[in-house]
Amino acid sequence: MKLLIKTFHGLEEVLAEELREIGAKDVTPIKRAVTCSGDKELMYKANLHLRTALRVLVPIFTFKAENEDELYKNIYDYDWSAYINEDSTFAIDAVAFSDFFKHSKFLALKSKDAIVDQFREKSGKRPSINIEKPDLQINIHVSHDQFTVSLDSSVESLHRRGYRDPNHKAPLNxxxxxxxxxxxxxxxxxxxxxxxxxxxxxxxxxxxxxxxxxANYKRKHFGFMSWGDFDKALWEKVYSEAESxxxxxxxxxxxxxxxxxxxxxxxxxxxxxxxxxxxxxxxxxxxxxxxxxxxxxxxxxxxxxxxxxxxxxxxxxxxxxxxxxxxxxxxxxxxxxxxxxxxxxxxxxxxxxxxxxxxxxxxxxxxxxxxxxxxxxxxxxxxxxxxxxxx
Structure with missing residues (x-):
């Protein structure tokens, strides 16, 4: 399994060292993120332990597109039933660094339409959007014409440890x-x-x-807990070992x-x-x-x-x-x-x-x-x- 873990500029090497400490392989710092490889247990550990991480993403496919029709077709053609069904909820977070796609909100909306249309045409029903607590959070990143589509295993940013009043905006992350x-x-x-x-x-x-x-010892929910392949026994093992x-x-x-x-x-x-x-x-x-x-x-x-x-x-x-x-x-x-x-x-x-x-x-x-x-x-x-x- 390939993972992409997001962080702040300047903390890439620090995060890379954290990942090595929990057993990640092929650790490679990139701009504002670190890539690595590991299994499901590593993904669980990354969400629980990493102090300098913001999100743990699991890339699932890539493609090239230079216009909205190509974007729509590539998202539509992917089999989303492997992750959600008509009764599920999902949300899309998009980031664009491209001359072809300058507005991330439009990018997210077009991708949402493609996923919804795929389900509607197959069964007549469609999954719903839930921005707050979706069953599946999808991350779409585009650089020029290169798209990377990932599943967000964290959903809520990992910097939110739970010791701060959510209504209070502190000056330091x-x-x-x-x-x-x-x-x-x-x-x-x-x-x-x-x-x-x-x-x-x-x-x-x-x-x-x-x-x-x-770092996230007090957190009750991570995005991966809503996935169909969530291994509760493995998660309890990871958590218990950390707690001990x-x-x-x-x-x-x-x-x-x-x-x-x-x-x-x-x-x-x-x-x-x-x-x-x-x-x-x-x-x-x-x-x-x-x-x-x-x-x-x-x-x-x-x-x-x-x-x-x-x-x-x-x-x-x-x-x-x-x-x-x-x-x-x-x-x-x-x-x-x-x-x-x-x-x-x-x-x-x-x-x-x-x-x-x-x-x-x-x-x-x-x-x-x-x-x-x-x-x-x-x-x-x-x-x-x-x-x-x-x-």
Whole structure:
């Protein structure tokens, strides 16, 4: 079975490593996705475990088309009765990068007509459309004239872990937060601090990682559960094996925010997932947070400037840099932001820099190694380089 797993730009290599860890073969990163091969069990594991994935797609056929008639015929000629019947529901998600097909909604509508007409002409009945919870979610991707039709085994995006109020739009996507932790090479033995934690996305992802809790441990339904070949016994085996590995170790994960409502939401999320002993959250200003250990890692997502004037945001980022220099010796600080001008105001030279996307927003994810004195910093970097060469 071939799989195509979607992710954010910049997280392809991270996702590829996750896939290798669960046993995927022929793992190949591509733009905003990773392809691999595996069996049904791997598909189940991918949906349950992958922290940086958005959707797990199963390609079923490809074709070429340069106009709507060719599109209709190719979709119509495929035997859809292998996946749905007249009493089923389905939905189509289309993505187009083509001079021939510029409107994804039209592409989805034409494909829907072809599937419906196939059933109607065979039996006089037709399956229905259900956008919210379809029995079958179909993904159609077109690049120029090349179409790939896939089944969406996830249906709902995998970044929705279940610890966030669905009515609350948080500034940081869960899959991106998990990717940030993995890029920073954070692990449970490193004290972690987020002094601008908002509703606690980075903290929750870190605690789940520390406890070996699968990314979608709380999810009750995946798209593949509505497929005719759903193997309930195999799914229960995959889930039980994952559940048996969950542990609740003692870790140093601390967060703070000056927004009382956000702090309350973060605390509620940690309670719902039984991670309240792993995460400590307080209401505080960024500059009031002090290191929680002699060495550690700060990962944070400061305000981008939507609710602040340019002068205020520049001054705030200067304050971040000053606070790091004065108080965070021997810590590593990671900052993600889409406000590139404000980032310059931190006044520190990044030791690492990545380009990531938070939805449509291009972001810089940078690391600052905070060492006391230039010589000390130089020596530590030399030692780290030697360790990498020796390993």
């Amino acid at each position: 869960e899959a991106l937060a998990a990717g940030m932790l993995k890029i920073a090479k954070w692990h449970k033995d490193i004290p972690l601090l987020d002094p601008m934690c908002g509703t606690g996305t980075i903290l929750m992802e870190a605690a789940m990682m520390a406890c070996d809790m699968p 590995k969950i542990r609740y170790p003692k870790v140093n994960i601390v967060g703070g925010d000056n927004n009382a409502q956000a702090v309350d939401m973060a605390k509620t999320a940690s309670l719902d997932f039984r991670l309240n002993r792993q995460i400590r959250i307080v209401r505080s200003n960024m500059e009031d947070h002090m290191p929680t250990a002699p060495r550690g890692m700060m990962i944070t997502n400061p305000p981008y400037g939507e609710r602040l004037t340019k002068d205020n945001i520049d001054e705030f980022y200067k304050k971040i840099g000053t606070h790091l220099k004065r108080n965070y010796t021997d810590w590593q600080a990671w900052i993600i932001t889409s406000n590139f001008d404000a980032l310059k105001q931190v006044g520190l030279r990044p030791d690492s820099k990545y380009t990531l996307y938070n939805g449509p927003l291009e972001c810089k994810y940078v690391a600052y190694d905070m060492f006391e004195g230039e010589m000390k910093a130089f020596k530590k970097k030399i030692n780290r380089t030697k360790k990498r060469l020796d390993s």
